[in-house]
Amino acid sequence: MSSSLIDRARSVMPGGVNSPVRSYRAVGGEPVFIKRANGSKIYDVEDREYIDYVCSWGPMILGHNNKKIAESVKKAVDYGLSFGAPTEKEVIMAELITSMVPGIDMIRMVNSGTEAVMSALRLARAFTEKSKIIKFDGCYHGHCDSMLVKAGSGALTLSHPDSLGVTGEFARNTLIADYNDIESVRRLFAENKGEIAAVILEPVAANMGVVPPRDNFLAGLRALCDENGALLIFDEVITGFRLCPGGAQEYFDVRADIVTFGKIIGGGMPVGAYGGRKEIMELVSPLGGVYQAGTLSGNPIAMAAGIAQLTELKENKDIYLRIDRMAESLEKGFKRMAKELELTLTVNRVGSLLCVFFTKEAVTDFKTAKSSNTKLYAKFFKHMLDNGIHMAPAQFEAMFVSDAHTEEDIEKTLEKAEKSLREMK
Ligand code: PLP
Structure with a gap:
């Protein structure tokens, strides 16, 4: 069949x-x-x-x-599938995430990991008023145009689009470094002084197989970002709530400025989120000028599944x-x-x-x-x-x-x- x-x-x-x-x-x-x-x-x-x-x-x-998730979803379905207006479930979800993950004062729910990353990058650019992003060859961050880029054979600074339809304009502001090679990042900062808005990575690279960060690699990135006024974005779409309740920040004891989530926080429903310190998140619309919205964001059925899953992880x-x-x-x-x-x-x-x-x-x-x-x-x-x-x-x-x-x-x-x-x- x-x-x-x-x-x-x-x-x-x-x-x-x-x-x-x-x-x-x-x-x-x-x-x-x-x-x-x-x-x-x-x-x-x-x-x-x-x-x-x-x-x-x-x-x-x-x-x-999982019985608890399934029951929670069934109950939510009886109340209606989507309202396009605030719900208590969104508040509970935000309270759960901010209470479990270090350094996150505020969170915004979206519908996928791709959306979370796309929005986090926009926010980092707005906060720093800089335009370039460093990503790592072999790290996957979803299918938004600027992230479908990696280095051509060893060339660190010449970015090539990785997908047909991604134009050079999108690729130009994405610089590629080598995962676990702090010197490749240091070089990019030196060559692009004052232009780097953020470094984004999977704290454990899980889209090239599974590759753990070397000792001090994450701390080294934190230090380079601080020295250069750039934000550190942990893409925790895979590692979030997977390594431990606080994700890679807790597991490796390194703090990021913005964290993106997906997968586990939706309990099997289409969900993503990005969050960070209040001063950064307050730039997001309607408080600030970074526009980001979603017809189904914070959907009550998706929140019901995610809340049930995160509650289990928090309590057990x-x-x-x-x-x-x-x-x-x-x-x-x-x-x-x-x-x-x-x-x-x-x-x-x-x-x-x-x-x-x-x-x-x-x-x-x-x-x-x-x-x-x-x-x-x-x-x-x-x-x-x-x-x-x-x-x-x-x-x-x-x-x-x-x-x-x-x-x-x-x-x-x-x-x-x-x-x-x-x-x-
Ligand atoms: N970031 C990471 C680390 C991922 O592994 C993925 C998807 O596998 C994404 C982002 C994109 O998430 P989504 O497929 O929900 O758009």
Whole structure:
């Protein structure tokens, strides 16, 4: 049935999907169409069961179809789907986020991570009255024009658009540095004195696989921003509420000026947010001159899902111990297998984010991440899928562990991984 759906889908949607990675272009083969999900499992249209490590690309930290979230959403639906007027739920959501994340006095809800980043950049430019933004090669910040830019092979200052349709004008103000290379950032500040509005990054790079920040990298960025009157933007669309309740700021003890969120704060609904200190956020309309609005922003159904999820995370901090422990078991299992089967595997993990690279190099930056043999990853992915394990259909993504994953799931995953890797040899 998946195959008849993909034919229909391809005739009415580009590539048959609403987001490119779902098409399996990176790994080959036909995408599986999903009908339902529960706990740690997803089920395709033929009712085949998979242990799921995509978790909707991050939001489902409590697992699929969490009872408290589902009940909260059902209750909200009875009250009406959207009002376009202030609601108590938006206040509760803002109070939750500002109480859990350090350094955020005010927050503005939007509808996606892309929107959050786009708005945060506009705000940083307005606050600093500067125009250039430093981003890192291999960090993904959504699909707004100015962020679809990265360096052409090693050229740090000559920015090239990364997507057709992004013009040079959009690319010009986006400067590209190398993740985990503080000198590349220092150079850009020196070459663009007084022009840098902000440095934006994923504090843990989770869109090049999973690459943790080197010791002092984040603190180094903080210092460079302070020295140069630029803002530090942590894009926590993935890491927010994933590493710990306070996100990367708390986890690494480094403060950002603006933080963007998405994924987890929506509990599975389309939500994003950006927040920061009062003096910065007061520039946002209607208080200040930075215009940003949204017909469905703060939507009551989305808020109901997000509030239920964040409340669980706030009240049950042991969730983080559990998901980190499960991810650690996976990490250890993969590493043991690599040794026993004499495979060139590298496993990176930060908390419950995990990635298996097919390289013998330690993956510490984008260059070493790219040394992974993506053909082998594609093969691994297919074997795992055939064995009932759903991993990201692309190498440069994270595996997400949720609180619904059990020790039994982890054991089964490792058993299937070993079988897959043996068959691949
Ligand atoms: N920022 C990061 C770090 C992301 O991983 C993503 C999406 O994966 C985005 C921004 C964009 O979020 P969205 O897909 O909700 O627009």
